[in-house]
Amino acid sequence: MDQLAKAVGERIRYQRKARGLSQDNLALLSGIDRSYVGRIERGEVNITVEMLYRIARVVGCEPALFLPEIKDTHE
Numbered sequence: 001m002d003q004l005a006k007a008v009g010e011r012i013r014y015q016r017k018a019r020g021l022s023q024d025n026l027a028l029l030s031g032i033d034r035s036y037v038g039r040i041e042r043g044e045v046n047i048t049v050e051m052l053y054r055i056a057r058v059v060g061c062e063p064a065l066f067l068p069e070i071k072d073t074h075e
Contacts, residue, residue: 006043007068008052013041015059015066030054 016026023041027034032051039045040055047055049063056063 002043002046004068005046008047008066009041009043011066011068012055012059015061016041016055019059021059026055026058029058 023037024034027037032054040047052063052066056066
């Protein structure tokens with residue numbers, strides 16, 4: 001499983017739950033299939049930028065909130 005997709009999915013799940021939204025509600029309000037929302041949250045798919053923005057709009061946050069901090073491994 002891709003670590004970036006998993007980290008983004010975990011952040012989406014956290015923000016969704018913090019706002020009291022079910023996966024069904026998030027899916028309905030964002031126009032995304034509920035099973036796909038589950039796959040996003042489990043990090044099984046690489047989310048598109050469009051989907052990231054749709055989810056952020058529904059959750060009420062900036063899309064950047066879902067992105068993990070990148071650590072420079074070249075230092």
